[in-house]
Amino acid sequence: MNRRNFLKLMAVMGIYASTGIPKITYAEEYKISKKRILGKGDYSLEVSALGFGVMGMTYNRGPLPNRKDMINLLHKAYDYGITLFDTAEIYGPHTNEILAGEALSKFKNKIHITTKFGHDIVNGKYNYGKLNSRPEQIRKVAEESLKRLKIDRIDIFYQHRVDPKVPIEDVAGTVKDLIKEGKVRCFGLCEAGIETIRKAHKEQPVTALQSEYHIMWREPETIFPVLEELGIGFVPYSPLNRGYLAGKMDKNTKFDPKNDNRGTLLRFTQEALEKNKKFITLLEKYGKNKNATPAQMALAWLLAQKPYIVPIPGTTKLNHLQENINAVNISFTKLELAQFNNELSKMEVFGERYNKEQQKQVEK
Numbered sequence: 001m002n003r004r005n006f007l008k009l010m011a012v013m014g015i016y017a018s019t020g021i022p023k024i025t026y027a028e029e030y031k032i033s034k035k036r037i038l039g040k041g042d043y044s045l046e047v048s049a050l051g052f053g054v055m056g057m058t059y060n061r062g063p064l065p066n067r068k069d070m071i072n073l074l075h076k077a078y079d080y081g082i083t084l085f086d087t088a089e090i091y092g093p094h095t096n097e098i099l100a101g102e103a104l105s106k107f108k109n110k111i112h113i114t115t116k117f118g119h120d121i122v123n124g125k126y127n128y129g130k131l132n133s134r135p136e137q138i139r140k141v142a143e144e145s146l147k148r149l150k151i152d153r154i155d156i157f158y159q160h161r162v163d164p165k166v167p168i169e170d171v172a173g174t175v176k177d178l179i180k181e182g183k184v185r186c187f188g189l190c191e192a193g194i195e196t197i198r199k200a201h202k203e204q205p206v207t208a209l210q211s212e213y214h215i216m217w218r219e220p221e222t223i224f225p226v227l228e229e230l231g232i233g234f235v236p237y238s239p240l241n242r243g244y245l246a247g248k249m250d251k252n253t254k255f256d257p258k259n260d261n262r263g264t265l266l267r268f269t270q271e272a273l274e275k276n277k278k279f280i281t282l283l284e285k286y287g288k289n290k291n292a293t294p295a296q297m298a299l300a301w302l303l304a305q306k307p308y309i310v311p312i313p314g315t316t317k318l319n320h321l322q323e324n325i326n327a328v329n330i331s332f333t334k335l336e337l338a339q340f341n342n343e344l345s346k347m348e349v350f351g352e353r354y355n356k357e358q359q360k361q362v363e364k
């Protein structure tokens with residue numbers, strides 16, 4: 001083994017103490033230098049081409065991992081050049097913002113931290129299935145989120161789900177006031193439809209729409225022309241289809257009944273996990289020549305769709321973070337992308353993405 005490979009191996013194994021050999025940090029091996037812009041003008045943010053979804057570190061993705069390890073992992077993500085970190089009041093509730101605050105507040109002027117309001121949370125308990133985007137609630141969440149996140153300003157404050165009981169103009173107007181007061185920098189929407197986006201944007205320019213998007217859920221593409229017209233960025237959430245597109249799940253995969261919502265979703269039944277494997281096969285086929293994994297191909301595909309797209313995959317593992325980061329360096333030729341999309345357009349997904357209750361909360 002030559003010296004360079006030896007040093008690389010040491011870095012990967014984390015062995016650099018007391019050997020007298022110069023320390024190699026992971027940051028030298030994995031670095032995102034590519035940036036993208038979400039939004040337009042005064043309400044734009046320049047961010048790393050790939051963000052980080054913090055949710056799964058405390059919520060909905062299985063048994064809780066070691067907290068210290070998660071803090072170290074978030075620090076690594078920062079070292080690697082990630083500058084967009086996403087959380088929400090509902091994740092926990094509150095535990096995820098607290099973790100993000102503990103790990104990330106020290107980088108507050110160098111990164112962008114985004115969070116969300118809009119679910120009805122009373123005294124730290126989620127009033128299941130109920131939304132609340134009343135202006136006084138938005139203000140309350142902003143104050144409390146700032147404290148939990150230990151920051152002075154929320155970079156994007158997203159409405160998590162459109163609340164049919166509160167006119168979107170009132171929601172946008174409230175966020176506009178918070179922006180004037182310096183507590184929020186930019187406004188975002190999640191899973192909103194075209195009409196809502198247009199109305200909201202008139203009151204307060206929207207910086208980003210955050211909705212589910214990946215090769216197995218392409219509905220947001222119908223909104224892209226409007227995003228382009230208005231200069232709004234797009235942040236695909238669950239960009240690996242909650243981990244499925246990494247290609248490691250099969251009918252024997254079990255989901256923690258206490259803290260993993262995948263067990264309740266129709267796309268994660270034993271049957272769906274098997275029947276949708278053709279999507280992994282497609283990613284593998286196109287990844288072969290590029291020496292890329294299915295997870296990397298799934299993320300690279302998202303990045304190839306539009307220049308204003310910034311996916312936010314989540315992970316609790318260093319090797320997955322490193323793998324995902326390298327997706328930024330994988331490109332498709334125009335022809336490859338057209339061929340991939342042509343094959344994809346002929347494939348049908350087995351199983352709905354949400355149950356009926358959840359589906360009611362997303363706009364077309």
Ligand SMILES: NC(=O)c1ccc[n+]([C@@H]2O[C@H](COP(=O)([O-])OP(=O)(O)OC[C@H]3O[C@@H](n4cnc5c(N)ncnc54)[C@H](OP(=O)(O)O)[C@@H]3O)[C@@H](O)[C@H]2O)c1
Nearest residue numbers: 053054055237238239240241242243246295313314315316
């Ligand atoms: N706005 C909304 O309504 C909404 C809804 C859901 C999520 N989100 C946001 O989107 C973010 C990401 O969503 P998500 O966590 O649902 O889905 P995701 O990013 O598609 O998938 C995360 C899952 O994939 C696994 N994973 C990640 N990289 C991997 C790799 N390279 N190989 C194998 N497995 C890998 C992770 O497990 P390991 O820990 O084992 O890596 C984790 O269980 C969240 O953190 C949150 O910020 C927003």
